[in-house]
Amino acid sequence: MATVTDDQLYPIGDVARRTGLSVSAIRFYADEGVIEPTAHTDAGYRLYDVAAIARLELVRTLRDLGAGLDDIRGVLKDEMSLRELASAHLDVVEGQMRTLKARRAVLHTIVNQNSDARQVSLLHDLVNMSDDARDRLLDDFWTEVTGGLPIHPGYQEHLRRTRPVLPEEPTAEQLQAWIALADMVGDAEFRASVRHFYRQAFATPRSDELTSPQMVARSEEHSAISLEAWKAERAGTTPESPEARELAERLLRSTGLMSAEMTGQSMDEEQWADLRGLLSEPEANPEVTRFVEGFTADFGGVFEPFFALLATINDVPLEELWNTGPSDAWVAAALRAGG
Incomplete structure (x- = not known):
């Protein structure tokens, strides 16, 4: 030719x-x-x-x-120039691809869940939701599960920031995760379990102080240190290393400051010494260990599936949203190594 x-x-x-x-x-x-x-x-x-x-x-x-x-x-x-024509052509193709991904996510969910006709219509609406509509769905969820609880208003705003953010061009996996998350937060049983957890967690006269912006900031700082220590342990950092000892000391200090915020009283030298002993010899304090493990299990039983889906949607590692920190044994060995 x-x-x-x-x-x-x-x-x-x-x-x-x-x-x-x-x-x-x-x-x-x-x-x-x-x-x-x-x-x-x-x-x-x-x-x-x-x-x-x-x-x-x-x-x-x-x-x-x-x-x-x-x-x-x-x-x-x-x-139009040929370049502009090609650009217009590309816009159409990419639009079709986004539509097909959404349809694929719906079809996968229908097959996996054996959905009925009513659910199919709902699934179609979910994948085509606007950002504002997704925000309203999560706002409604957090409002219901925290409504009437004796917590600081700032803590409710903190929880509302825990939400999915679909990218402009989500993968099929992200769309399927969004469908699952939307179904989860709309489920009456899941809402009841979250509400029950918060009622149990904040069943204290000082719940407003425990959920204040200062406490939230302290908790986020502690979580960041815990994540850093978890990564170090996972990377094979030995407890005797300078890095591990420094992280363990930061965890000790952060735990003490959080305790002071929770009790409303400053830590004295004796209390700091007791805390160091508790973290250095966890096996000597089985009651405390069981309490912490029980709280972690309760929290994980309610929220871990939620955070797993959120991590997929937001394309972040799960450990950045859901992490229990380094092992007690690693922290204890690092503290003992530091003297």
């Missing part, structure tokens, strides 16, 4: 072979004002230049993707 050049005009038969369109289709698009011929021969035969051929190829692709003539006219109504 001869090379197409910018200054050459081609008869409709050549254009049909180059574009894959039938001659009748090319005539139809001309008659409908979609792509008109560039020129005509003296005998009235239609001729097309390279730009018109490119537009016809785009029309063919758009039609293959299901675009109607009105949509195609909207793309072609202004003069």
Whole structure:
């Protein structure tokens, strides 16, 4: 096939072979004002230049993707360079890909859950939710599970920031995780379990202080240190190393400061010594160990599936959202190594 050049005009038969369109289709698009011929021969035969051929190829692709003539006219109504035409073509293809990913996520969920007709409609609505609608769904969840609890208003705002953020082009896995998360937060049994957990956790006269912005900041700082120590242990850092000893001391200090915030009393030297002994010899304090393990298990039983889905949607490592910190044995050995 001869090379197409910018200054050459081609008869409709050549254009049909180059574009894959039938001659009748090319005539139809001309008659409908979609792509008109560039020129005509003296005998009235239609001729097309390279730009018109490119537009016809785009029309063919758009039609293959299901675009109607009105949509195609909207793309072609202004003069465009070939680069602009390619960009318009890419926008359509990417839009189709996003739609197909959403459909794939719905179909996977239908197959896995054996969904009924009512659920299918709900799943379709979920994957096509706007960012604002997703925010409202999570806001409603946090409002219900914390409503009426004796906690600081700032803590409720802190919880509301724990939400999924779908990227502009989510993967099928992220869409499926969002469907599962939306189903989870809408489930009455899950809401009741979360509400029960918070009622038990904050069944204290000082619940407002324990959920104050200062306490939240202290807790987030402690979580960051715990995550850092967890990563160090996972990377094989020995408890006797300077890095481990420094992390253990930071954990000790952070634990003491959190305890002071919770009790409303400063730590004296004796209490710091007791805390060091508790963390250095956890096996000597089984009651405390069982309490901590029990609280962690209760929290994990309620929230771990939630955070696992959230991590997938937000494309972050699960340990950044859900992490129990380094092992007691690693921290204890590091503290003992530091003397």
